[in-house]
Amino acid sequence: MNKAAVLSELRQKTGSKLLQNREMWKAPQLESGVARGIVTELLGNARIDWLISLFKMNPDTLIFWCKSDAQASPLALKQRGIDLERIKFIDAVSDLQQPLRMALESQLYPFIVAPNRFDEVRIFQRFHLLAEKSKSTLFLLGQKDFSLAWPIALQLEINNTDVETEFDIYIHKQKHGVNE
Amino acid sequence: MRVACLWFDKPAPTNVLAELFLRFSPQIAVIEDKAIFVEIGKCKNLYSEKSFYARAHILLKRTGHSARITFGNDVTDSLVFAKYKTNLFDQIPLTALVDLVDPFSRDLVLKKSVFKIIDTFQDLGVSNLGAFKKLPVGDLIARFGVVGRFVHGRAHLNDFLSWPQFAPAEIIQEKKDFPYFEFYGELDPILFELKSQLDRIFARLFARKKRLIKLQVQIRCEKLSVHPDFIRKLDFEFFAPQSSVKGTLRILKERLSREFEKKPVLSPIEGIKTIVLKAVDFEGGQKNIFNEDEEKSEQLASIHNQLVEMLGKENVYQVELTQDRRPEKSWRKKFDTPHMKSAAPNDFTDLLPDRLTYICRYPLKVDVAAGFIYIQKKRYKILNWDNEIERIAGAWFEKPSGEIKNTYDRIYSLVEIEKHQKLSIFQTPNREFYIHSYSG
Numbered sequence: 001m002n003k004a005a006v007l008s009e010l011r012q013k014t015g016s017k018l019l020q021n022r023e024m025w026k027a028p029q030l031e032s033g034v035a036r037g038i039v040t041e042l043l044g045n046a047r048i049d050w051l052i053s054l055f056k057m058n059p060d061t062l063i064f065w066c067k068s069d070a071q072a073s074p075l076a077l078k079q080r081g082i083d084l085e086r087i088k089f090i091d092a093v094s095d096l097q098q099p100l101r102m103a104l105e106s107q108l109y110p111f112i113v114a115p116n117r118f119d120e121v122r123i124f125q126r127f128h129l130l131a132e133k134s135k136s137t138l139f140l141l142g143q144k145d146f147s148l149a150w151p152i153a154l155q156l157e158i159n160n161t162d163v164e165t166e167f168d169i170y171i172h173k174q175k176h177g178v179n180e
Numbered sequence: 181m182r183v184a185c186l187w188f189d190k191p192a193p194t195n196v197l198a199e200l201f202l203r204f205s206p207q208i209a210v211i212e213d214k215a216i217f218v219e220i221g222k223c224k225n226l227y228s229e230k231s232f233y234a235r236a237h238i239l240l241k242r243t244g245h246s247a248r249i250t251f252g253n254d255v256t257d258s259l260v261f262a263k264y265k266t267n268l269f270d271q272i273p274l275t276a277l278v279d280l281v282d283p284f285s286r287d288l289v290l291k292k293s294v295f296k297i298i299d300t301f302q303d304l305g306v307s308n309l310g311a312f313k314k315l316p317v318g319d320l321i322a323r324f325g326v327v328g329r330f331v332h333g334r335a336h337l338n339d340f341l342s343w344p345q346f347a348p349a350e351i352i353q354e355k356k357d358f359p360y361f362e363f364y365g366e367l368d369p370i371l372f373e374l375k376s377q378l379d380r381i382f383a384r385l386f387a388r389k390k391r392l393i394k395l396q397v398q399i400r401c402e403k404l405s406v407h408p409d410f411i412r413k414l415d416f417e418f419f420a421p422q423s424s425v426k427g428t429l430r431i432l433k434e435r436l437s438r439e440f441e442k443k444p445v446l447s448p449i450e451g452i453k454t455i456v457l458k459a460v461d462f463e464g465g466q467k468n469i470f471n472e473d474e475e476k477s478e479q480l481a482s483i484h485n486q487l488v489e490m491l492g493k494e495n496v497y498q499v500e501l502t503q504d505r506r507p508e509k510s511w512r513k514k515f516d517t518p519h520m521k522s523a524a525p526n527d528f529t530d531l532l533p534d535r536l537t538y539i540c541r542y543p544l545k546v547d548v549a550a551g552f553i554y555i556q557k558k559r560y561k562i563l564n565w566d567n568e569i570e571r572i573a574g575a576w577f578e579k580p581s582g583e584i585k586n587t588y589d590r591i592y593s594l595v596e597i598e599k600h601q602k603l604s605i606f607q608t609p610n611r612e613f614y615i616h617s618y619s620g
Binding site: 045046047048052062071072073074075076077078085086087088089090091092093098099102103108159160161162 | 476501510521
């Protein structure tokens, strides 16, 4: 086993052992929930629907939503039961790091959503530390494949199924709250 | 009456400092550069002399000044106690008669007469107030007339002196010049200075029961021919009234760093001035210890301000729904009042078919043929096609008489393709198909 693989395995182990007692957000069709204060990456064609359900299950929390090219439809959010006053939208065309860092540091937004435009581990590491401190969960919306960055604690691929209200959830990585 | 006197051995900006003591009492008097008097007797149920002493020391320490604080039953006795560093009234030198008779230097003729009295009695061996008080009033009247009577009364603290009115400065501003210290627009020294200026400004605003809503920072650089922007004026308007230095300084930092990136400072900075342009009233008093809504709302407004400084106003917003049925027009941006409830609830959303979660920035033209849909030249199998779930048409009334260009007539269908990907596709009267929104 090479050094990188050993390190990766150790990180997985320490992560799951040390942080099993984390506070969790209730999440749809994810029994263990989503840990607070982590970086999460989401893929799939139903991830936003799943995310909206998660926001609905955890009301009275503010949401910081960084937009990419496409706009999440506010009407769709409202129709799915999300109070639009909870959401602050950010159009960050170039550098997303600064607004995200600011939102995490403020400790006012328990949910932060942003497109995953990052590839340096250093950046994820910074987000991970800030998220841990603020107990906010950062949801990064991935492009095609999951990122290999180790600070991402939860990676989910969520797709639609035949049944309208159900999601097909594939857990690619889950460091915290794994159901034993 | 109980009066606290703050005596400054070194000249101090007493008019500015006195404002900070408005939090203790509205009755304040000032001797320019020398002393501040605060009437604290009427507030004895709110704070004791001991706690006043401690709090006043902290306030002065924050502003970088030190003063001797004494208490008396009148302006004059508290003044002489502070000035002559003793609480034994009778031991105070006779020269203190001037302070007892005219502490605010309002009558120069009277003052001159009192000096004559002091000289006379010092020659006669009367060196302190204790000895002077023992002199019979009749002798003083016989020798010095009405002035002698008045001086005797003051030495016995009998007569009441009116307090000169203290009016705080109309404009709250703080400034600092850097005559020798040269720096060329490094942010840290400027922020360091701004922090101390904001500290003082917020203390002054707090004393006036006000909060900051509009601020101007002026940075003055050395005037050089190669540096046209040698005076920078930065105006800040806050979304919520500010009461803390921390949040305000962050907003200032964002703007300054952008400003210096855009227009670098090319000559040494000579001075920084901060002016309060607008302040609003707030209800002072005991903070609500059971909830922190007010603090949270101020923090939210502060971070909103910072984001606006960083990304521009048009990029930081919340949304509210409109009555327009077109998906791209069904909402509008709301730039102010972060996370405040909208006045009118939109309850029509249940009447509309469910919208998909993402709207394309521009509708994407697609081709549909024989059970397949072609998106950007890729072929996807159609699993389900719900025809005509919604028809949106209108805008004909916008140009009723001229050429009708702004009309729209869309027939929306909900389409499910491979991997259960849902698309909202509309068809135009020309039988062209466009993807308008999708789940994702």
